[in-house]
Amino acid sequence: MDIIPPMAGKRNSGKTITIRDVAKTSGFSATTVSIVLNNAPLARYIPQTTKTRIQSAAKKLGYHPNIFAKSLRSRRNHTVGVMVFDITDPYCTLILRGIENSLYQASFMPILADAHNERPRFERYVEMLLERRVEGLIIVANWLLIDINLLADLEKSDIPTVVIGREMQSKSISSIIVDDEGGAYAALGHLYALGHRKIAFVRGPRGLLSSKNRWRGVQRFAHDTGLEIDPKMVVDLPEQLDPNLGVPDGYRMTEEILKKRRNFTALMAFDDMTALGAMRALIKAGMKVPEQCSLIGFDDVTPSSLVVPALTTVRQPMEAMGAAAVSVVLDGINAASEHRDVQAVYRKMPSELVLRESTKAIT
Amino acid sequence: MDIIPPMAGKRNSGKTITIRDVAKTSGFSATTVSIVLNNAPLARYIPQTTKTRIQSAAKKLGYHPNIFAKSLRSRRNHTVGVMVFDITDPYCTLILRGIENSLYQASFMPILADAHNERPRFERYVEMLLERRVEGLIIVANWLLIDINLLADLEKSDIPTVVIGREMQSKSISSIIVDDEGGAYAALGHLYALGHRKIAFVRGPRGLLSSKNRWRGVQRFAHDTGLEIDPKMVVDLPEQLDPNLGVPDGYRMTEEILKKRRNFTALMAFDDMTALGAMRALIKAGMKVPEQCSLIGFDDVTPSSLVVPALTTVRQPMEAMGAAAVSVVLDGINAASEHRDVQAVYRKMPSELVLRESTKAIT
DNA sequence: TGCGTTTATTAAAACGATTCTATATAATTC
C-alpha cells in the first residue's frame, strides 16, 4: 500500500514534497512535470525519455499532489454530499451501499450527512456541504415529511441534485422513486391469489406521497377484481417524523384493528417496519402468522428476512436506486464541466414481490 | 437557508465572489476583510464601524470563502475518513450514528468508505482518503479478519487513527473496544440465574479476538460457579469474512448441535445475527423459544428488538463507541495542530445486559 | 536560404485565501 509520503525509514520528516521538488530532482520545470504526471494534452509532445525520468523522480521522492492546490485551480474535488434523513432507518442502508459502490467506480467519495429528521440540522448540513463545494448532492428522503419547499430551496444551489424516494416537481432536481402503486397492486394481488378476501390495511401517514400511491394501487386492484375493502379494517399510521417508530406504531394500529374486527385473514402493512409491529401484535393476540393471518410488507429491509416467519414483502431495488442516483448526479457533473445543460431526470424503478413465509393460501 | 451564492434573482451569474470583491465593495483591503471575517487576533485593533461595513458588504455580495484556498494555506479541511468493513452489517449503523453526531458538534464531516470486506478495496480507500488529506481516520472493524499488518501499515500515515472493535497493539493507533469478556460473563450469568445448566454455545470464528474474549468470559463464569460445559454442545462459526452470513451460519451451526444433543435448555450465540439464525433453527426443529430453549445473543443490533420473541442480548454501547472514537481522533488532531505529541489510547467500554423475551426461567 | 510547422520546454500568471512586515496616524508618556 502506498502511504503518503513513504519516506524511507523515519516518519514524515517535516517538509512535504511538492511538484517543484520533483522538477528539481528530474531536471525539468514544474510545468513539464505537471504535464507529464497528469498526462495533459501537451504530453504528446514530450518524449518518452523525459516522461520516464520525471515519473521515476516522482516515485523516488514519494510525490503526491496536494489536493487542495489542485482543487483550488480546477474547482473540483471528486466529492458528492449524501444526506440521509435517518441513518438508523434500515431503509437507508442498502441505498447507501448502492451509492457508495457507484461512486467508488468513478473515484468519487461521499461526504455523509444525517439530518436526524430535524429541519435545522438539515439546513445546517446543506450549508456545510455547499461550503465544502461538493460537486453533487444526493438526498435519501425515505420518511421525509419536511416541507417540500425546503428541498425546493436547493434549486438555487446550482449543483446537480437528486432525491431518492420522493417525487420532486422541480425543474432542476432529479428524483428516483419506486413504483409504489404497482408494488401495492402486486402485493394485494398476491394475497388475493392465495384466496384472501377479508383483508386489513395499515396505511402510511397521510402526508406521505408513498402512502397515497400505494393506496391507489390497492384501490385499483380492488376495482379491477371487485374485491371489497371494509373501511373498519383500514387504519392510518400517524403523521410521524421518526421512522424508528414504524414498529411501535404498526403494533398500535394493528391493535386498533383487532379491537374492531377479528375476522380478517390477511393484513397488508404500509412498509416492513409497520409489518413487523403488526406481526408482534397479531402474535400477542393469539393469531398465528401465517396460519391464521397472512402478512405482507413493503420495502424488504434487512430485518424482514430475519424474523420468523420471514416476511413476504415488496422489494424496493435499493442498491439500484442508489446507483441510479449516482449516475444521474455524475451526468450532471459532467454536463456542467462541459458547459452543457442537462434536464432534471425523473425515474421510477420497478418493485419486486418477494415471497417468504408470512403469507399462505387460505385453508 | 443560506444558499451559495444567493444572487438576487437569476442563478449564479458566472463570477464567484472573492474576498477582493468584498474589499472593493467595502472600501478596505483584502487583509482587513480577512482579519474581520475570521475574527483573527488583529481584529481587536479594528474599530466596530469598519467591522460592520465589511460584514454587511460580505453579506450583501453573498460572499463565502473558497474552502480550497483556505485549506491550501491552513492544510486543514475539517474532514475525517470513516472506513467501515461492510455498511450492510447492522452493527455499523449505530456506530456511524455516534460518529456522525460527534463530528457534527465539532463542525467536522465524515468521508465514508466501505471496504466490502475486500482487502484491495480497503487499501485503495486508504489511499484515496489520505490523498484527500483527511485529518483523521476512524475504522469500524467489526468483522475484520484481515491481516493485522494491513492496519499496522496505517501507522506510517501520520494522521490520528482509531479502530473501533479491534484491539491494536500499535503504539500509534488507538482502539475502542467493548468488554467482550465481561459481557459474556454477564450473559451466561443471566442464563445460570434463570436455572439453566445444560447450555449450548455457538462460538465465533476462531480467528476473531472477540471470539476468544467472549469465550474467556464464559469459561471464567463456568469456573467461578462450577458449571459444566459439554464439549458436544459447543460449536464454532466458520472463518468467514462476510458478516451477512452470520444468520445462515448460525442456523447451520445450531442444526449441528441439534443433531448431537437435544437436551439443552438454553443457547448462547456469539452475536445477535448468529442468535437470529439459531432462533430459526430452533423453531424449525420444534423447540419453542423461550419456553423450551432460552436464547441469548451479543451486540444488540436493530433487528434483535424486532423479532418475536425479542432477543435478550448484551448491548455494545455503539453510539458511545462512535462518539469515543471521534473524541480520540479530535484530540489527536488538536494535538498535532499544537505540535504536541499524543499517545495512542486504548479504551474498553462496558457492555450492558438487555433483558427481553428470548430468555426465561427454567420450569 | 528562408519560411512555416512540429516538437520540446519553460517562465509567469492565475486560483483565493491568510499572514508577515511595513507604515501611518493618534494617543500617551516623560
Place this chain on the structure above:
DNA sequence: GAATTATATAGAATCGTTTTAATAAACGCA
C-alpha cells in the same frame, strides 16, 4: 516637544497546483 506605544490599514509573499503564452530548436519543403 520628542519618544514611545497603541491603533488601523495595506502590500506582498505564500500555500502547490495548472495553464497560458512564449521561446527555441529541429524539421520539411520550395
